[in-house]
Amino acid sequence: MIRTTTTLLILYLHGAAAVHAQVRVDKPLQLIGAALEDRQVTGLTDTLAPEAAINARTAQAGAFRHIAPVNGTTWEASAPAITSVGPGAHVIVFAPAPTTGSVNLTLNGSGPWPVLNAGLPLDGAALHEGGAIALVFDGASFQVLNGAVEAQRGCPVGTVAASEQLCIEAGERAPTDFFQAAITCTSSGLRLCSWGEFVSACIRSGELGLTNMSNNWEWSNNSSNEDGSVRVVGSNSCNAAGNGLATSLRAFRCCVSR
Numbered sequence: 217m218i219r220t221t222t223t224l225l226i227l228y229l230h231g232a233a234a235v236h237a238q239v240r241v242d243k244p245l246q247l248i249g250a251a252l253e254d255r256q257v258t259g260l261t262d263t264l265a266p267e268a269a270i271n272a273r274t275a276q277a278g279a280f281r282h283i284a285p286v287n288g289t290t291w292e293a294s295a296p297a298i299t300s301v302g303p304g305a306h307v308i309v310f311a312p313a314p315t316t317g318s319v320n321l322t323l324n325g326s327g328p329w330p331v332l333n334a335g336l337p338l339d340g341a342a343l344h345e346g347g348a349i350a351l352v353f354d355g356a357s358f359q360v361l362n363g364a365v366e367a368q369r370g371c372p373v374g375t376v377a378a379s380e381q382l383c384i385e386a387g388e389r390a391p392t393d394f395f396q397a398a399i400t401c402t403s404s405g406l407r408l409c410s411w412g413e414f415v416s417a418c419i420r421s422g423e424l425g426l427t428n429m430s431n432n433w434e435w436s437n438n439s440s441n442e443d444g445s446v447r448v449v450g451s452n453s454c455n456a457a458g459n460g461l462a463t464s465l466r467a468f469r470c471c472v473s474r
Contacts, residue, residue, distance in 0.1 A: 406470035418454035
């Protein structure tokens with residue numbers, strides 16, 4: 217079964233002479249030939265022309281939804297293959313240069329419509345030029361479907377930024393077994409720190425205000441080379457590492473990716 221994104225499908229009929237015909241199709245077209253080659257439409261080019269049928273390669277790539285708007289925060293764009301800007305219309309926008317202000321989109325002359333991210337107006341200053349933004353029209357505005365602003369998340373309360381990619385808890389938590397430590401971090405929307413994350417943060421502990429990084433063993437989320445054991449870190453130096461039985465009691469701290 218194939219679907220067309222426009223109302224016209226060009227059929228090529230071969231006989232004594234080639235005949236070109238236009239057939240209006242407003243429902244799925246089902247091919248029921250006995251052989252596989254009789255159930256295929258081949259030869260469709262990679263075109264986005266509004267009067268042409270779109271081949272599978274173009275449809276799978278979503279190329280007919282890609283638009284490149286201009287004009288700061290008042291975006292104007294054309295997507296000829298999208299014949300109606302109604303609820304459910306989906307486009308992929310390549311952001312223009314960042315410009316402060318609430319973004320509005322005019323698509324195929326329809327609009328302008330506000331662009332909202334998590335219910336709030338999308339600020340053009342938060343975008344990266346060329347970044348892909350997935351938008352869907354809800355009938356009154358275009359809603360952002362992905363992480364359009366490409367901004368780092370702030371560190372949760374009780375954690376500090378150890379790097380561009382990592383937040384870590386400033387202080388260690390009370391000793392418990394490995395399983396409970398992992399559950400505690402997860403229930404807080406965090407996770408146990410990896411061995412490498414602990415070491416990189418520990419080296420900068422004075423600068424970051426981290427405490428008790430090398431006064432005792434802490435759980436990491438890395439496995440060890442002994443059965444029933446987990447990698448423990450930080451006993452008497454940032455680089456210290458060992459094996460701890462998962463059922464023993466150790467201090468721990470949680471991390472989260474930004």
